[in-house]
Amino acid sequence: MMNNSSPGISVRELRVVRGGRPVLDGLSVDVQRGTVTGLLGPSGCGKTTLMRAIVGVQVVAGGTVEVLGRPAGSPELRRSVGYVTQAPSVYSDLTVRENLRYFAAVLGAPASDIDRVVDEVGLASHVDVVTGRLSGGQEARVSLAAALLGTPEVLVLDEPTVGLDPVLRRDLWDLFTRLADGGRTLLVSSHVMDEAQRCGRLLLMREGRILADESPDALLARTGRADVEAAFLDLVDRADAELKTERSRA
Amino acid sequence: MNARITFATAGRVLSQLRHDHRTLALMIVVPCVLISLLAWVFEGTQTFDRVGAPLLGVFPFVVMFLVTSVATLRERTSGTLERLLTMPIGKLDLLVGYALAFGLVAVVQAVVATTLAVTALGLDVAGPLWLLMVVAVLDAVLGMALGLLVSAFAATEFQAVQFMPAFVLPQFLLCGLLVPRADLDTALRWVSDALPLSYAVDAMRDIVAREDVGSGAWADLSVVLFAIVLSLALGAVTLRRRTG
Numbered sequence: 199m200m201n202n203s204s205p206g207i208s209v210r211e212l213r214v215v216r217g218g219r220p221v222l223d224g225l226s227v228d229v230q231r232g233t234v235t236g237l238l239g240p241s242g243c244g245k246t247t248l249m250r251a252i253v254g255v256q257v258v259a260g261g262t263v264e265v266l267g268r269p270a271g272s273p274e275l276r277r278s279v280g281y282v283t284q285a286p287s288v289y290s291d292l293t294v295r296e297n298l299r300y301f302a303a304v305l306g307a308p309a310s311d312i313d314r315v316v317d318e319v320g321l322a323s324h325v326d327v328v329t330g331r332l333s334g335g336q337e338a339r340v341s342l343a344a345a346l347l348g349t350p351e352v353l354v355l356d357e358p359t360v361g362l363d364p365v366l367r368r369d370l371w372d373l374f375t376r377l378a379d380g381g382r383t384l385l386v387s388s389h390v391m392d393e394a395q396r397c398g399r400l401l402l403m404r405e406g407r408i409l410a411d412e413s414p415d416a417l418l419a420r421t422g423r424a425d426v427e428a429a430f431l432d433l434v435d436r437a438d439a440e441l442k443t444e445r446s447r448a
Numbered sequence: 449m450n451a452r453i454t455f456a457t458a459g460r461v462l463s464q465l466r467h468d469h470r471t472l473a474l475m476i477v478v479p480c481v482l483i484s485l486l487a488w489v490f491e492g493t494q495t496f497d498r499v500g501a502p503l504l505g506v507f508p509f510v511v512m513f514l515v516t517s518v519a520t521l522r523e524r525t526s527g528t529l530e531r532l533l534t535m536p537i538g539k540l541d542l543l544v545g546y547a548l549a550f551g552l553v554a555v556v557q558a559v560v561a562t563t564l565a566v567t568a569l570g571l572d573v574a575g576p577l578w579l580l581m582v583v584a585v586l587d588a589v590l591g592m593a594l595g596l597l598v599s600a601f602a603a604t605e606f607q608a609v610q611f612m613p614a615f616v617l618p619q620f621l622l623c624g625l626l627v628p629r630a631d632l633d634t635a636l637r638w639v640s641d642a643l644p645l646s647y648a649v650d651a652m653r654d655i656v657a658r659e660d661v662g663s664g665a666w667a668d669l670s671v672v673l674f675a676i677v678l679s680l681a682l683g684a685v686t687l688r689r690r691t692g
Contacts, residue, residue, distance in 0.1 A: 257692045276536040287527030303456035
């Protein structure tokens with residue numbers, strides 16, 4: 199069993215350089231166990247890079263990333279961390295069931311898991327359809343279903359609800375909340391701010407930096423705004439103003 | 449290595465082929481059509497007996513090279529490779545899984561094409577037929593292993609397809625089919641000695657020409673086998689869990 203007192207995810211002074219440009223420059227953040235943490239911010243702000251570093255597929259230039267008390271990407275974590283990339287990463291020439299059967303075999307998950315995850319993402323009626331013939335939203339859910347196999351302790355989901363209708367989005371967020379209530383750690387990125395209200399905790403990111411790390415209620419109280427989008431814009435303006443003052447001083 | 453994961457990977461690759469009837473048909477039918485064409489072109493001469501058997505090995509080599517390099521590139525670009533490498537799968541599980549699946553297709557390909565060549569097309573084979581098929585399968589697996597390796601250096605499918613003339617044609621030109629290897633210019637002879645397809649073709653010729661397969665053929669086969677293992681090992685090195 200993994201060390202239970204450590205945070206679900208712990209990032210310290212993380213530096214990632216891509217194409218000669220620092221995408222993350224000394225970023226530190228903790229993600230608590232048993233919560234749904236929303237990672238929000240405009241596209242290109244470094245959300246995906248941070249998630250890739252947490253899953254252990256990103257080359258990093260410095261700093262440490264620990265998941266369940268172990269270095270990100272260590273072999274012990276490969277059964278404990280589920281990852282969904284932004285673009286669905288499943289075999290489009292296989293049926294939904296064939297895809298899930300293969301990933302379940304790789305994970306050593308029981309065959310009964312396939313029916314469970316297919317139900318959880320609402321694709322039970324499509325299990326024998328070739329994935330490439332599904333709609334974009336359905337294909338994204340196959341990708342999500344694969345990450346739910348073997349009930350990993352940590353789920354890192356990169357924009358899992360993009361292109362889904364409101365009913366499906368609500369159902370998936372209900373699922374995320376249930377998983378967190380069951381003790382799992384979820385990090386979910388989104389650029390749809392209204393989804394932020396469903397998170398236990400929010401990380402607002404901009405240009406590789408964390409602007410806010412608090413609960414939605416605390417964020418609204420601090421900024422005095424009615425919704426997360428307005429609060430986010432407030433924080434961006436404040437950060438820009440600070441940057442300007444710093445520059446004028448220099 | 450994990451046998452369960454390796455076989456699951458082989459099964460998955462075969463399922464993908466099963467859904468793609470046209471590719472599967474092309475993999476079996478194209479070598480048969482080409483070998484028949486060759487027999488027809490050289491009708492009434494001794495040439496078919498000389499080049500027919502080596503080509504039974506060369507066609508599967510080319511087909512497997514192409515199919516594998518594109519399949520692996522798709523695995524990289526679709527993100528499934530990255531997903532797999534976050535899971536408890538060994539790089540060799542993946543590569544050997546691919547080798548098993550395509551190796552099985554190669555067996556079918558070799559049996560069908562060889563049977564056609566020696567029955568309907570009248571190819572004379574002095575040595576044991578089964579050994580000819582074994583070499584054909586090894587050639588196919590060699591093509592697969594090289595395809596896996598070079599696909600790491602292709603960023604797009606256009607590039608992957610261009611690697612076929614770049615990696616396969618020189619081997620074809622220098623393998624001794626067009627000009628006997630002994631007659632090549634010294635520099636070319638050295639290059640020819642370094643290319644695995646030369647040994648595959650030497651082995652095929654030996655089996656066709658001699659009733660008792662000499663130690664030369666076995667030595668040639670060991671070189672092919674070594675090239676397969678080396679390419680798979682280098683292919684494993686190109687699979688990186690962490691990328692930029």
